[in-house]
Structures are given as structure tokens and as C-alpha cells.
Amino acid sequence: MARSRSLKDRVLGQYRTQSFLTRLFLWLRWRLTFFERLLACVPRQGLVVDIGCGHGLWPVALVLDAPAREVVGYDPDRRRIEQAERVAAQVPRVRFTSHWEDLASLGPTSVTVVDVLILLPPRDKERLLGWASDHLVPGGTLLLKVNGTEPRLKHWFSLMEERFMTSVGPTHATSGLHSWPVAEYVTLCQALGFEITRVERLDRWYHPQPHSLIVAEKPATPARVRRRS
């Protein structure tokens, strides 16, 4: 418990020169995103590519949690990446980019996608997870944190929240909101050749959003991949 608290302080401490609003936002994200539970599902060494990294809170947590991890964070929002880069200047083994092409030559051991997929239409979800399937090393880990669609009240609340964050708030989104049941993400991962190793509901009754974690592995021997047309 003490270890977790000190990790949170070390991660949030990296943002101490950012504005009060940014620090408040990141503090809330840390409280509501279950990062500590996600960390336990990512291998403690190797290269992690985090897609949709925002301010870089999760990539910074990944490297401060395990010194043998290296992280590349990608986000299409240049302003977020500039903020993340300012922080990363003091944090070893983490770098950021807003250029998708920069990821092309990487062979990550893990790919993480945290609270991003709801922003992508089905075709883009498939492209993104297809990229992970193509680029992960054999035996590599895919970690997804998603908002599911059950129970309906929590689903409704998370849609309202995302609508606020993508219209009035700071989240970059160009294609609206596209929620899927957790089972649909699982089916897509399996169709792309992943073996599902864990599916877990993260929220308790008092959390307002229906958060789930999906962990999958790219088999050491590639399976037949069915891309949906």
C-alpha cells in the first residue's frame, strides 16, 4: 500500500510545474483510472507502446514502476504531447510522439490502450488493434482498458462524461463516441489472433463508469488472423 502511494506521488510529482487545472485533472485521472491495477498486468521489462497517451501519466507510471521498462507514448493531440515531452525531459526511458509513422519501426513487447477506444469508430478500432497484432513481438502483451455498455446507467453516465470531455473539455476526438460491449472487444482481439488471458471488471458499485480491463497475448506461433471486412 505504502509502495503504491509513493508511486502515485512520484508520478504526479513530475507534473508539479504544470498549471493547477492540469494537476487537478491528472490527480482525478489517477484516482479514477485504476492505473495501479493495470500496472500489475504489464510485463516489467521491454518496450511498451502506449497509444492515446494524453499527458503521459500512464507512460510515466510505467517507467517509474519498473526500471527495465522503456515506453513510447503516442497521441494525435500535439498539445498533449508537448506537455508530456516537457515532463519526460526529467524522466528516463520515456519518449512521446504525435506522429503515427514514428511507431512503424518499433517491435514492442507490450501495447497499451487506456480509455481511447470509445473515441474510435469500429473501422479505426480494428486498424489500431490490427496494428498491435502486426507489430507486437511473438508472446507480446496487449492491454486494453475500455468502457463497456453495462450496466446501462453507468454506460449513460460515461457517455455524458465523454461528451463533455470531447466537446467542452480537453479530449481530442474527431469521430464522435462509439461504445462497444466488452465482449465485442474480446471477439475482435480473438479474430486478430490474440489469446485472451484476462477480462476483468474494474469498477465497484460506487464508481460511476463501467470500466473493464482486457489483457491478451500474441501467440508465439502466429494464429490464422481473420480481419473483418
Ligand SMILES: C[S@@+](CC[C@H](N)C(=O)[O-])C[C@H]1O[C@@H](n2cnc3c(N)ncnc32)[C@H](O)[C@@H]1O
Ligand atoms: C480519455 S484520454 C486518455 C488518455 C490516457 N490514455 C490516460 O489514460 O490518461 C483519450 C486520449 O485518446 C486520444 N485519441 C483521440 N483519438 C485518437 C486516435 N485516433 N488514436 C490514438 N489516440 C487518440 C486523445 O487525444 C486523448 O489523449
